Amino acid sequence: MTATQKFTKGLRIFASDIAQGFFEITHNGFALLGLAVMFAVITLTARPEIRQAGEIQLMGWLQNRQTALTGIATDMEANDRATATNPQSLPKQQAAVAYWLSKKYNIAPEPLSALVAEAYETGARTKLDPTLILAIMAIESGFNPFAQSPVGAQGLMQVMTKVHTDKYQDFGGKLAAFDPVTNLRVGVKVLQECINRAGSLEGGLKYYVGAANLEDDGGYAAKVMAEYNRLQVVATGRSVPMAPPQVIPVHMPTKAPVAAENVASLANS
Structure with missing residues (x-):
């Protein structure tokens, strides 16, 4: 090698x-x-x-x-915190109501769908017609969850938060008045107390607006009942003309002493 x-x-x-x-x-x-x-x-x-x-x-x-x-x-x-639901995921009856209210009150259908679904669920639990709950929200706040009246009624259903503070304790406190779903649930509780006290729906609405001791409720009950009747028809799938949204002069300062007295008595009854 x-x-x-x-x-x-x-x-x-x-x-x-x-x-x-x-x-x-x-x-x-x-x-x-x-x-x-x-x-x-x-x-x-x-x-x-x-x-x-x-x-x-x-x-x-x-x-x-x-x-x-x-x-x-x-x-x-x-996305999880947003109070919104796809209207196409709702039952046909609820979707019809959501779309109709959305067009009438110029509110996006997604948040309205969440409120409609909650109204139907709460209505079934409390034996109240969900379209009545929605009619009260429409007349009280026009579906503005941050609305506040001159006398302190707040949220979708214009609950007197200072009077009904106890009802918000289970929801974390009175700031929950501005959570749409919580306000709806508390408002329904107050409405139930009003109807039970008055013995009738129309009388309960008069209590709800704080006009129980007045001869005239300013047309409040009539406005709620008219919207309630329209929504009942909408829920059947029939076409219903849209009357212009009402400007709500409810819970006026002139009624403040009466409103506070009646709502307070309901809270303590």
């Missing part, structure tokens, strides 16, 4: 040794990586709180990154 051949053979052996060593190192490295991944998966499976903490941290980082890039703070829970 010549010197050149010996040199070539030695070079091959050297290269082979290097290749073998590299293979063993990388093989062992991948094995260690695989073991690390396996242990990490086992740990995250056995300790879900660690996984949740990691997910929260990662989501926070991604949100901060998105805010830095766009200049708009993100909130992945905003």
Whole structure:
């Protein structure tokens, strides 16, 4: 064997040794990586709180990154907090009512659909016609969840929050008056008390508006009943002309002492 051949053979052996060593190192490295991944998966499976903490941290980082890039703070829970429902997901009767009210009062159908669904659910539970509940919301606030009268009636159903503070305790406090669904539920409770006290629907509406001791309720009961009758027809699927929305002069300052007295007596009865 010549010197050149010996040199070539030695070079091959050297290269082979290097290749073998590299293979063993990388093989062992991948094995260690695989073991690390396996242990990490086992740990995250056995300790879900660690996984949740990691997910929260990662989501926070991604949100901060998105805010830095766009200049708009993100909130992945905003969609869950929104009081809105796809009207197409409602039963046909409820969808008809939601679309009709949406057009009449210039309110988006999605939030109205959520209120319609809640009115039907609450109505079934309290034995009150849901279209009556919706009619009162229409006349009282025009479906403005942030409405407030001169004497302090607030929200969709214009409940006297200061008088009925106790009714909001189970909902976290009086600021819940501006949560549409909570205001609806509390308003229905007050309406039930008014109807039971008066002994009739029309009389209950007079109590509700704070005009129980007055000869005239300013046409309030008539407006509610007219809208109630229209909504009953809408719910059957028939076409109903849209009268212009009423401007609501209810809970007027001149009625404040009477309103406070009657609603307070209901709250304590």
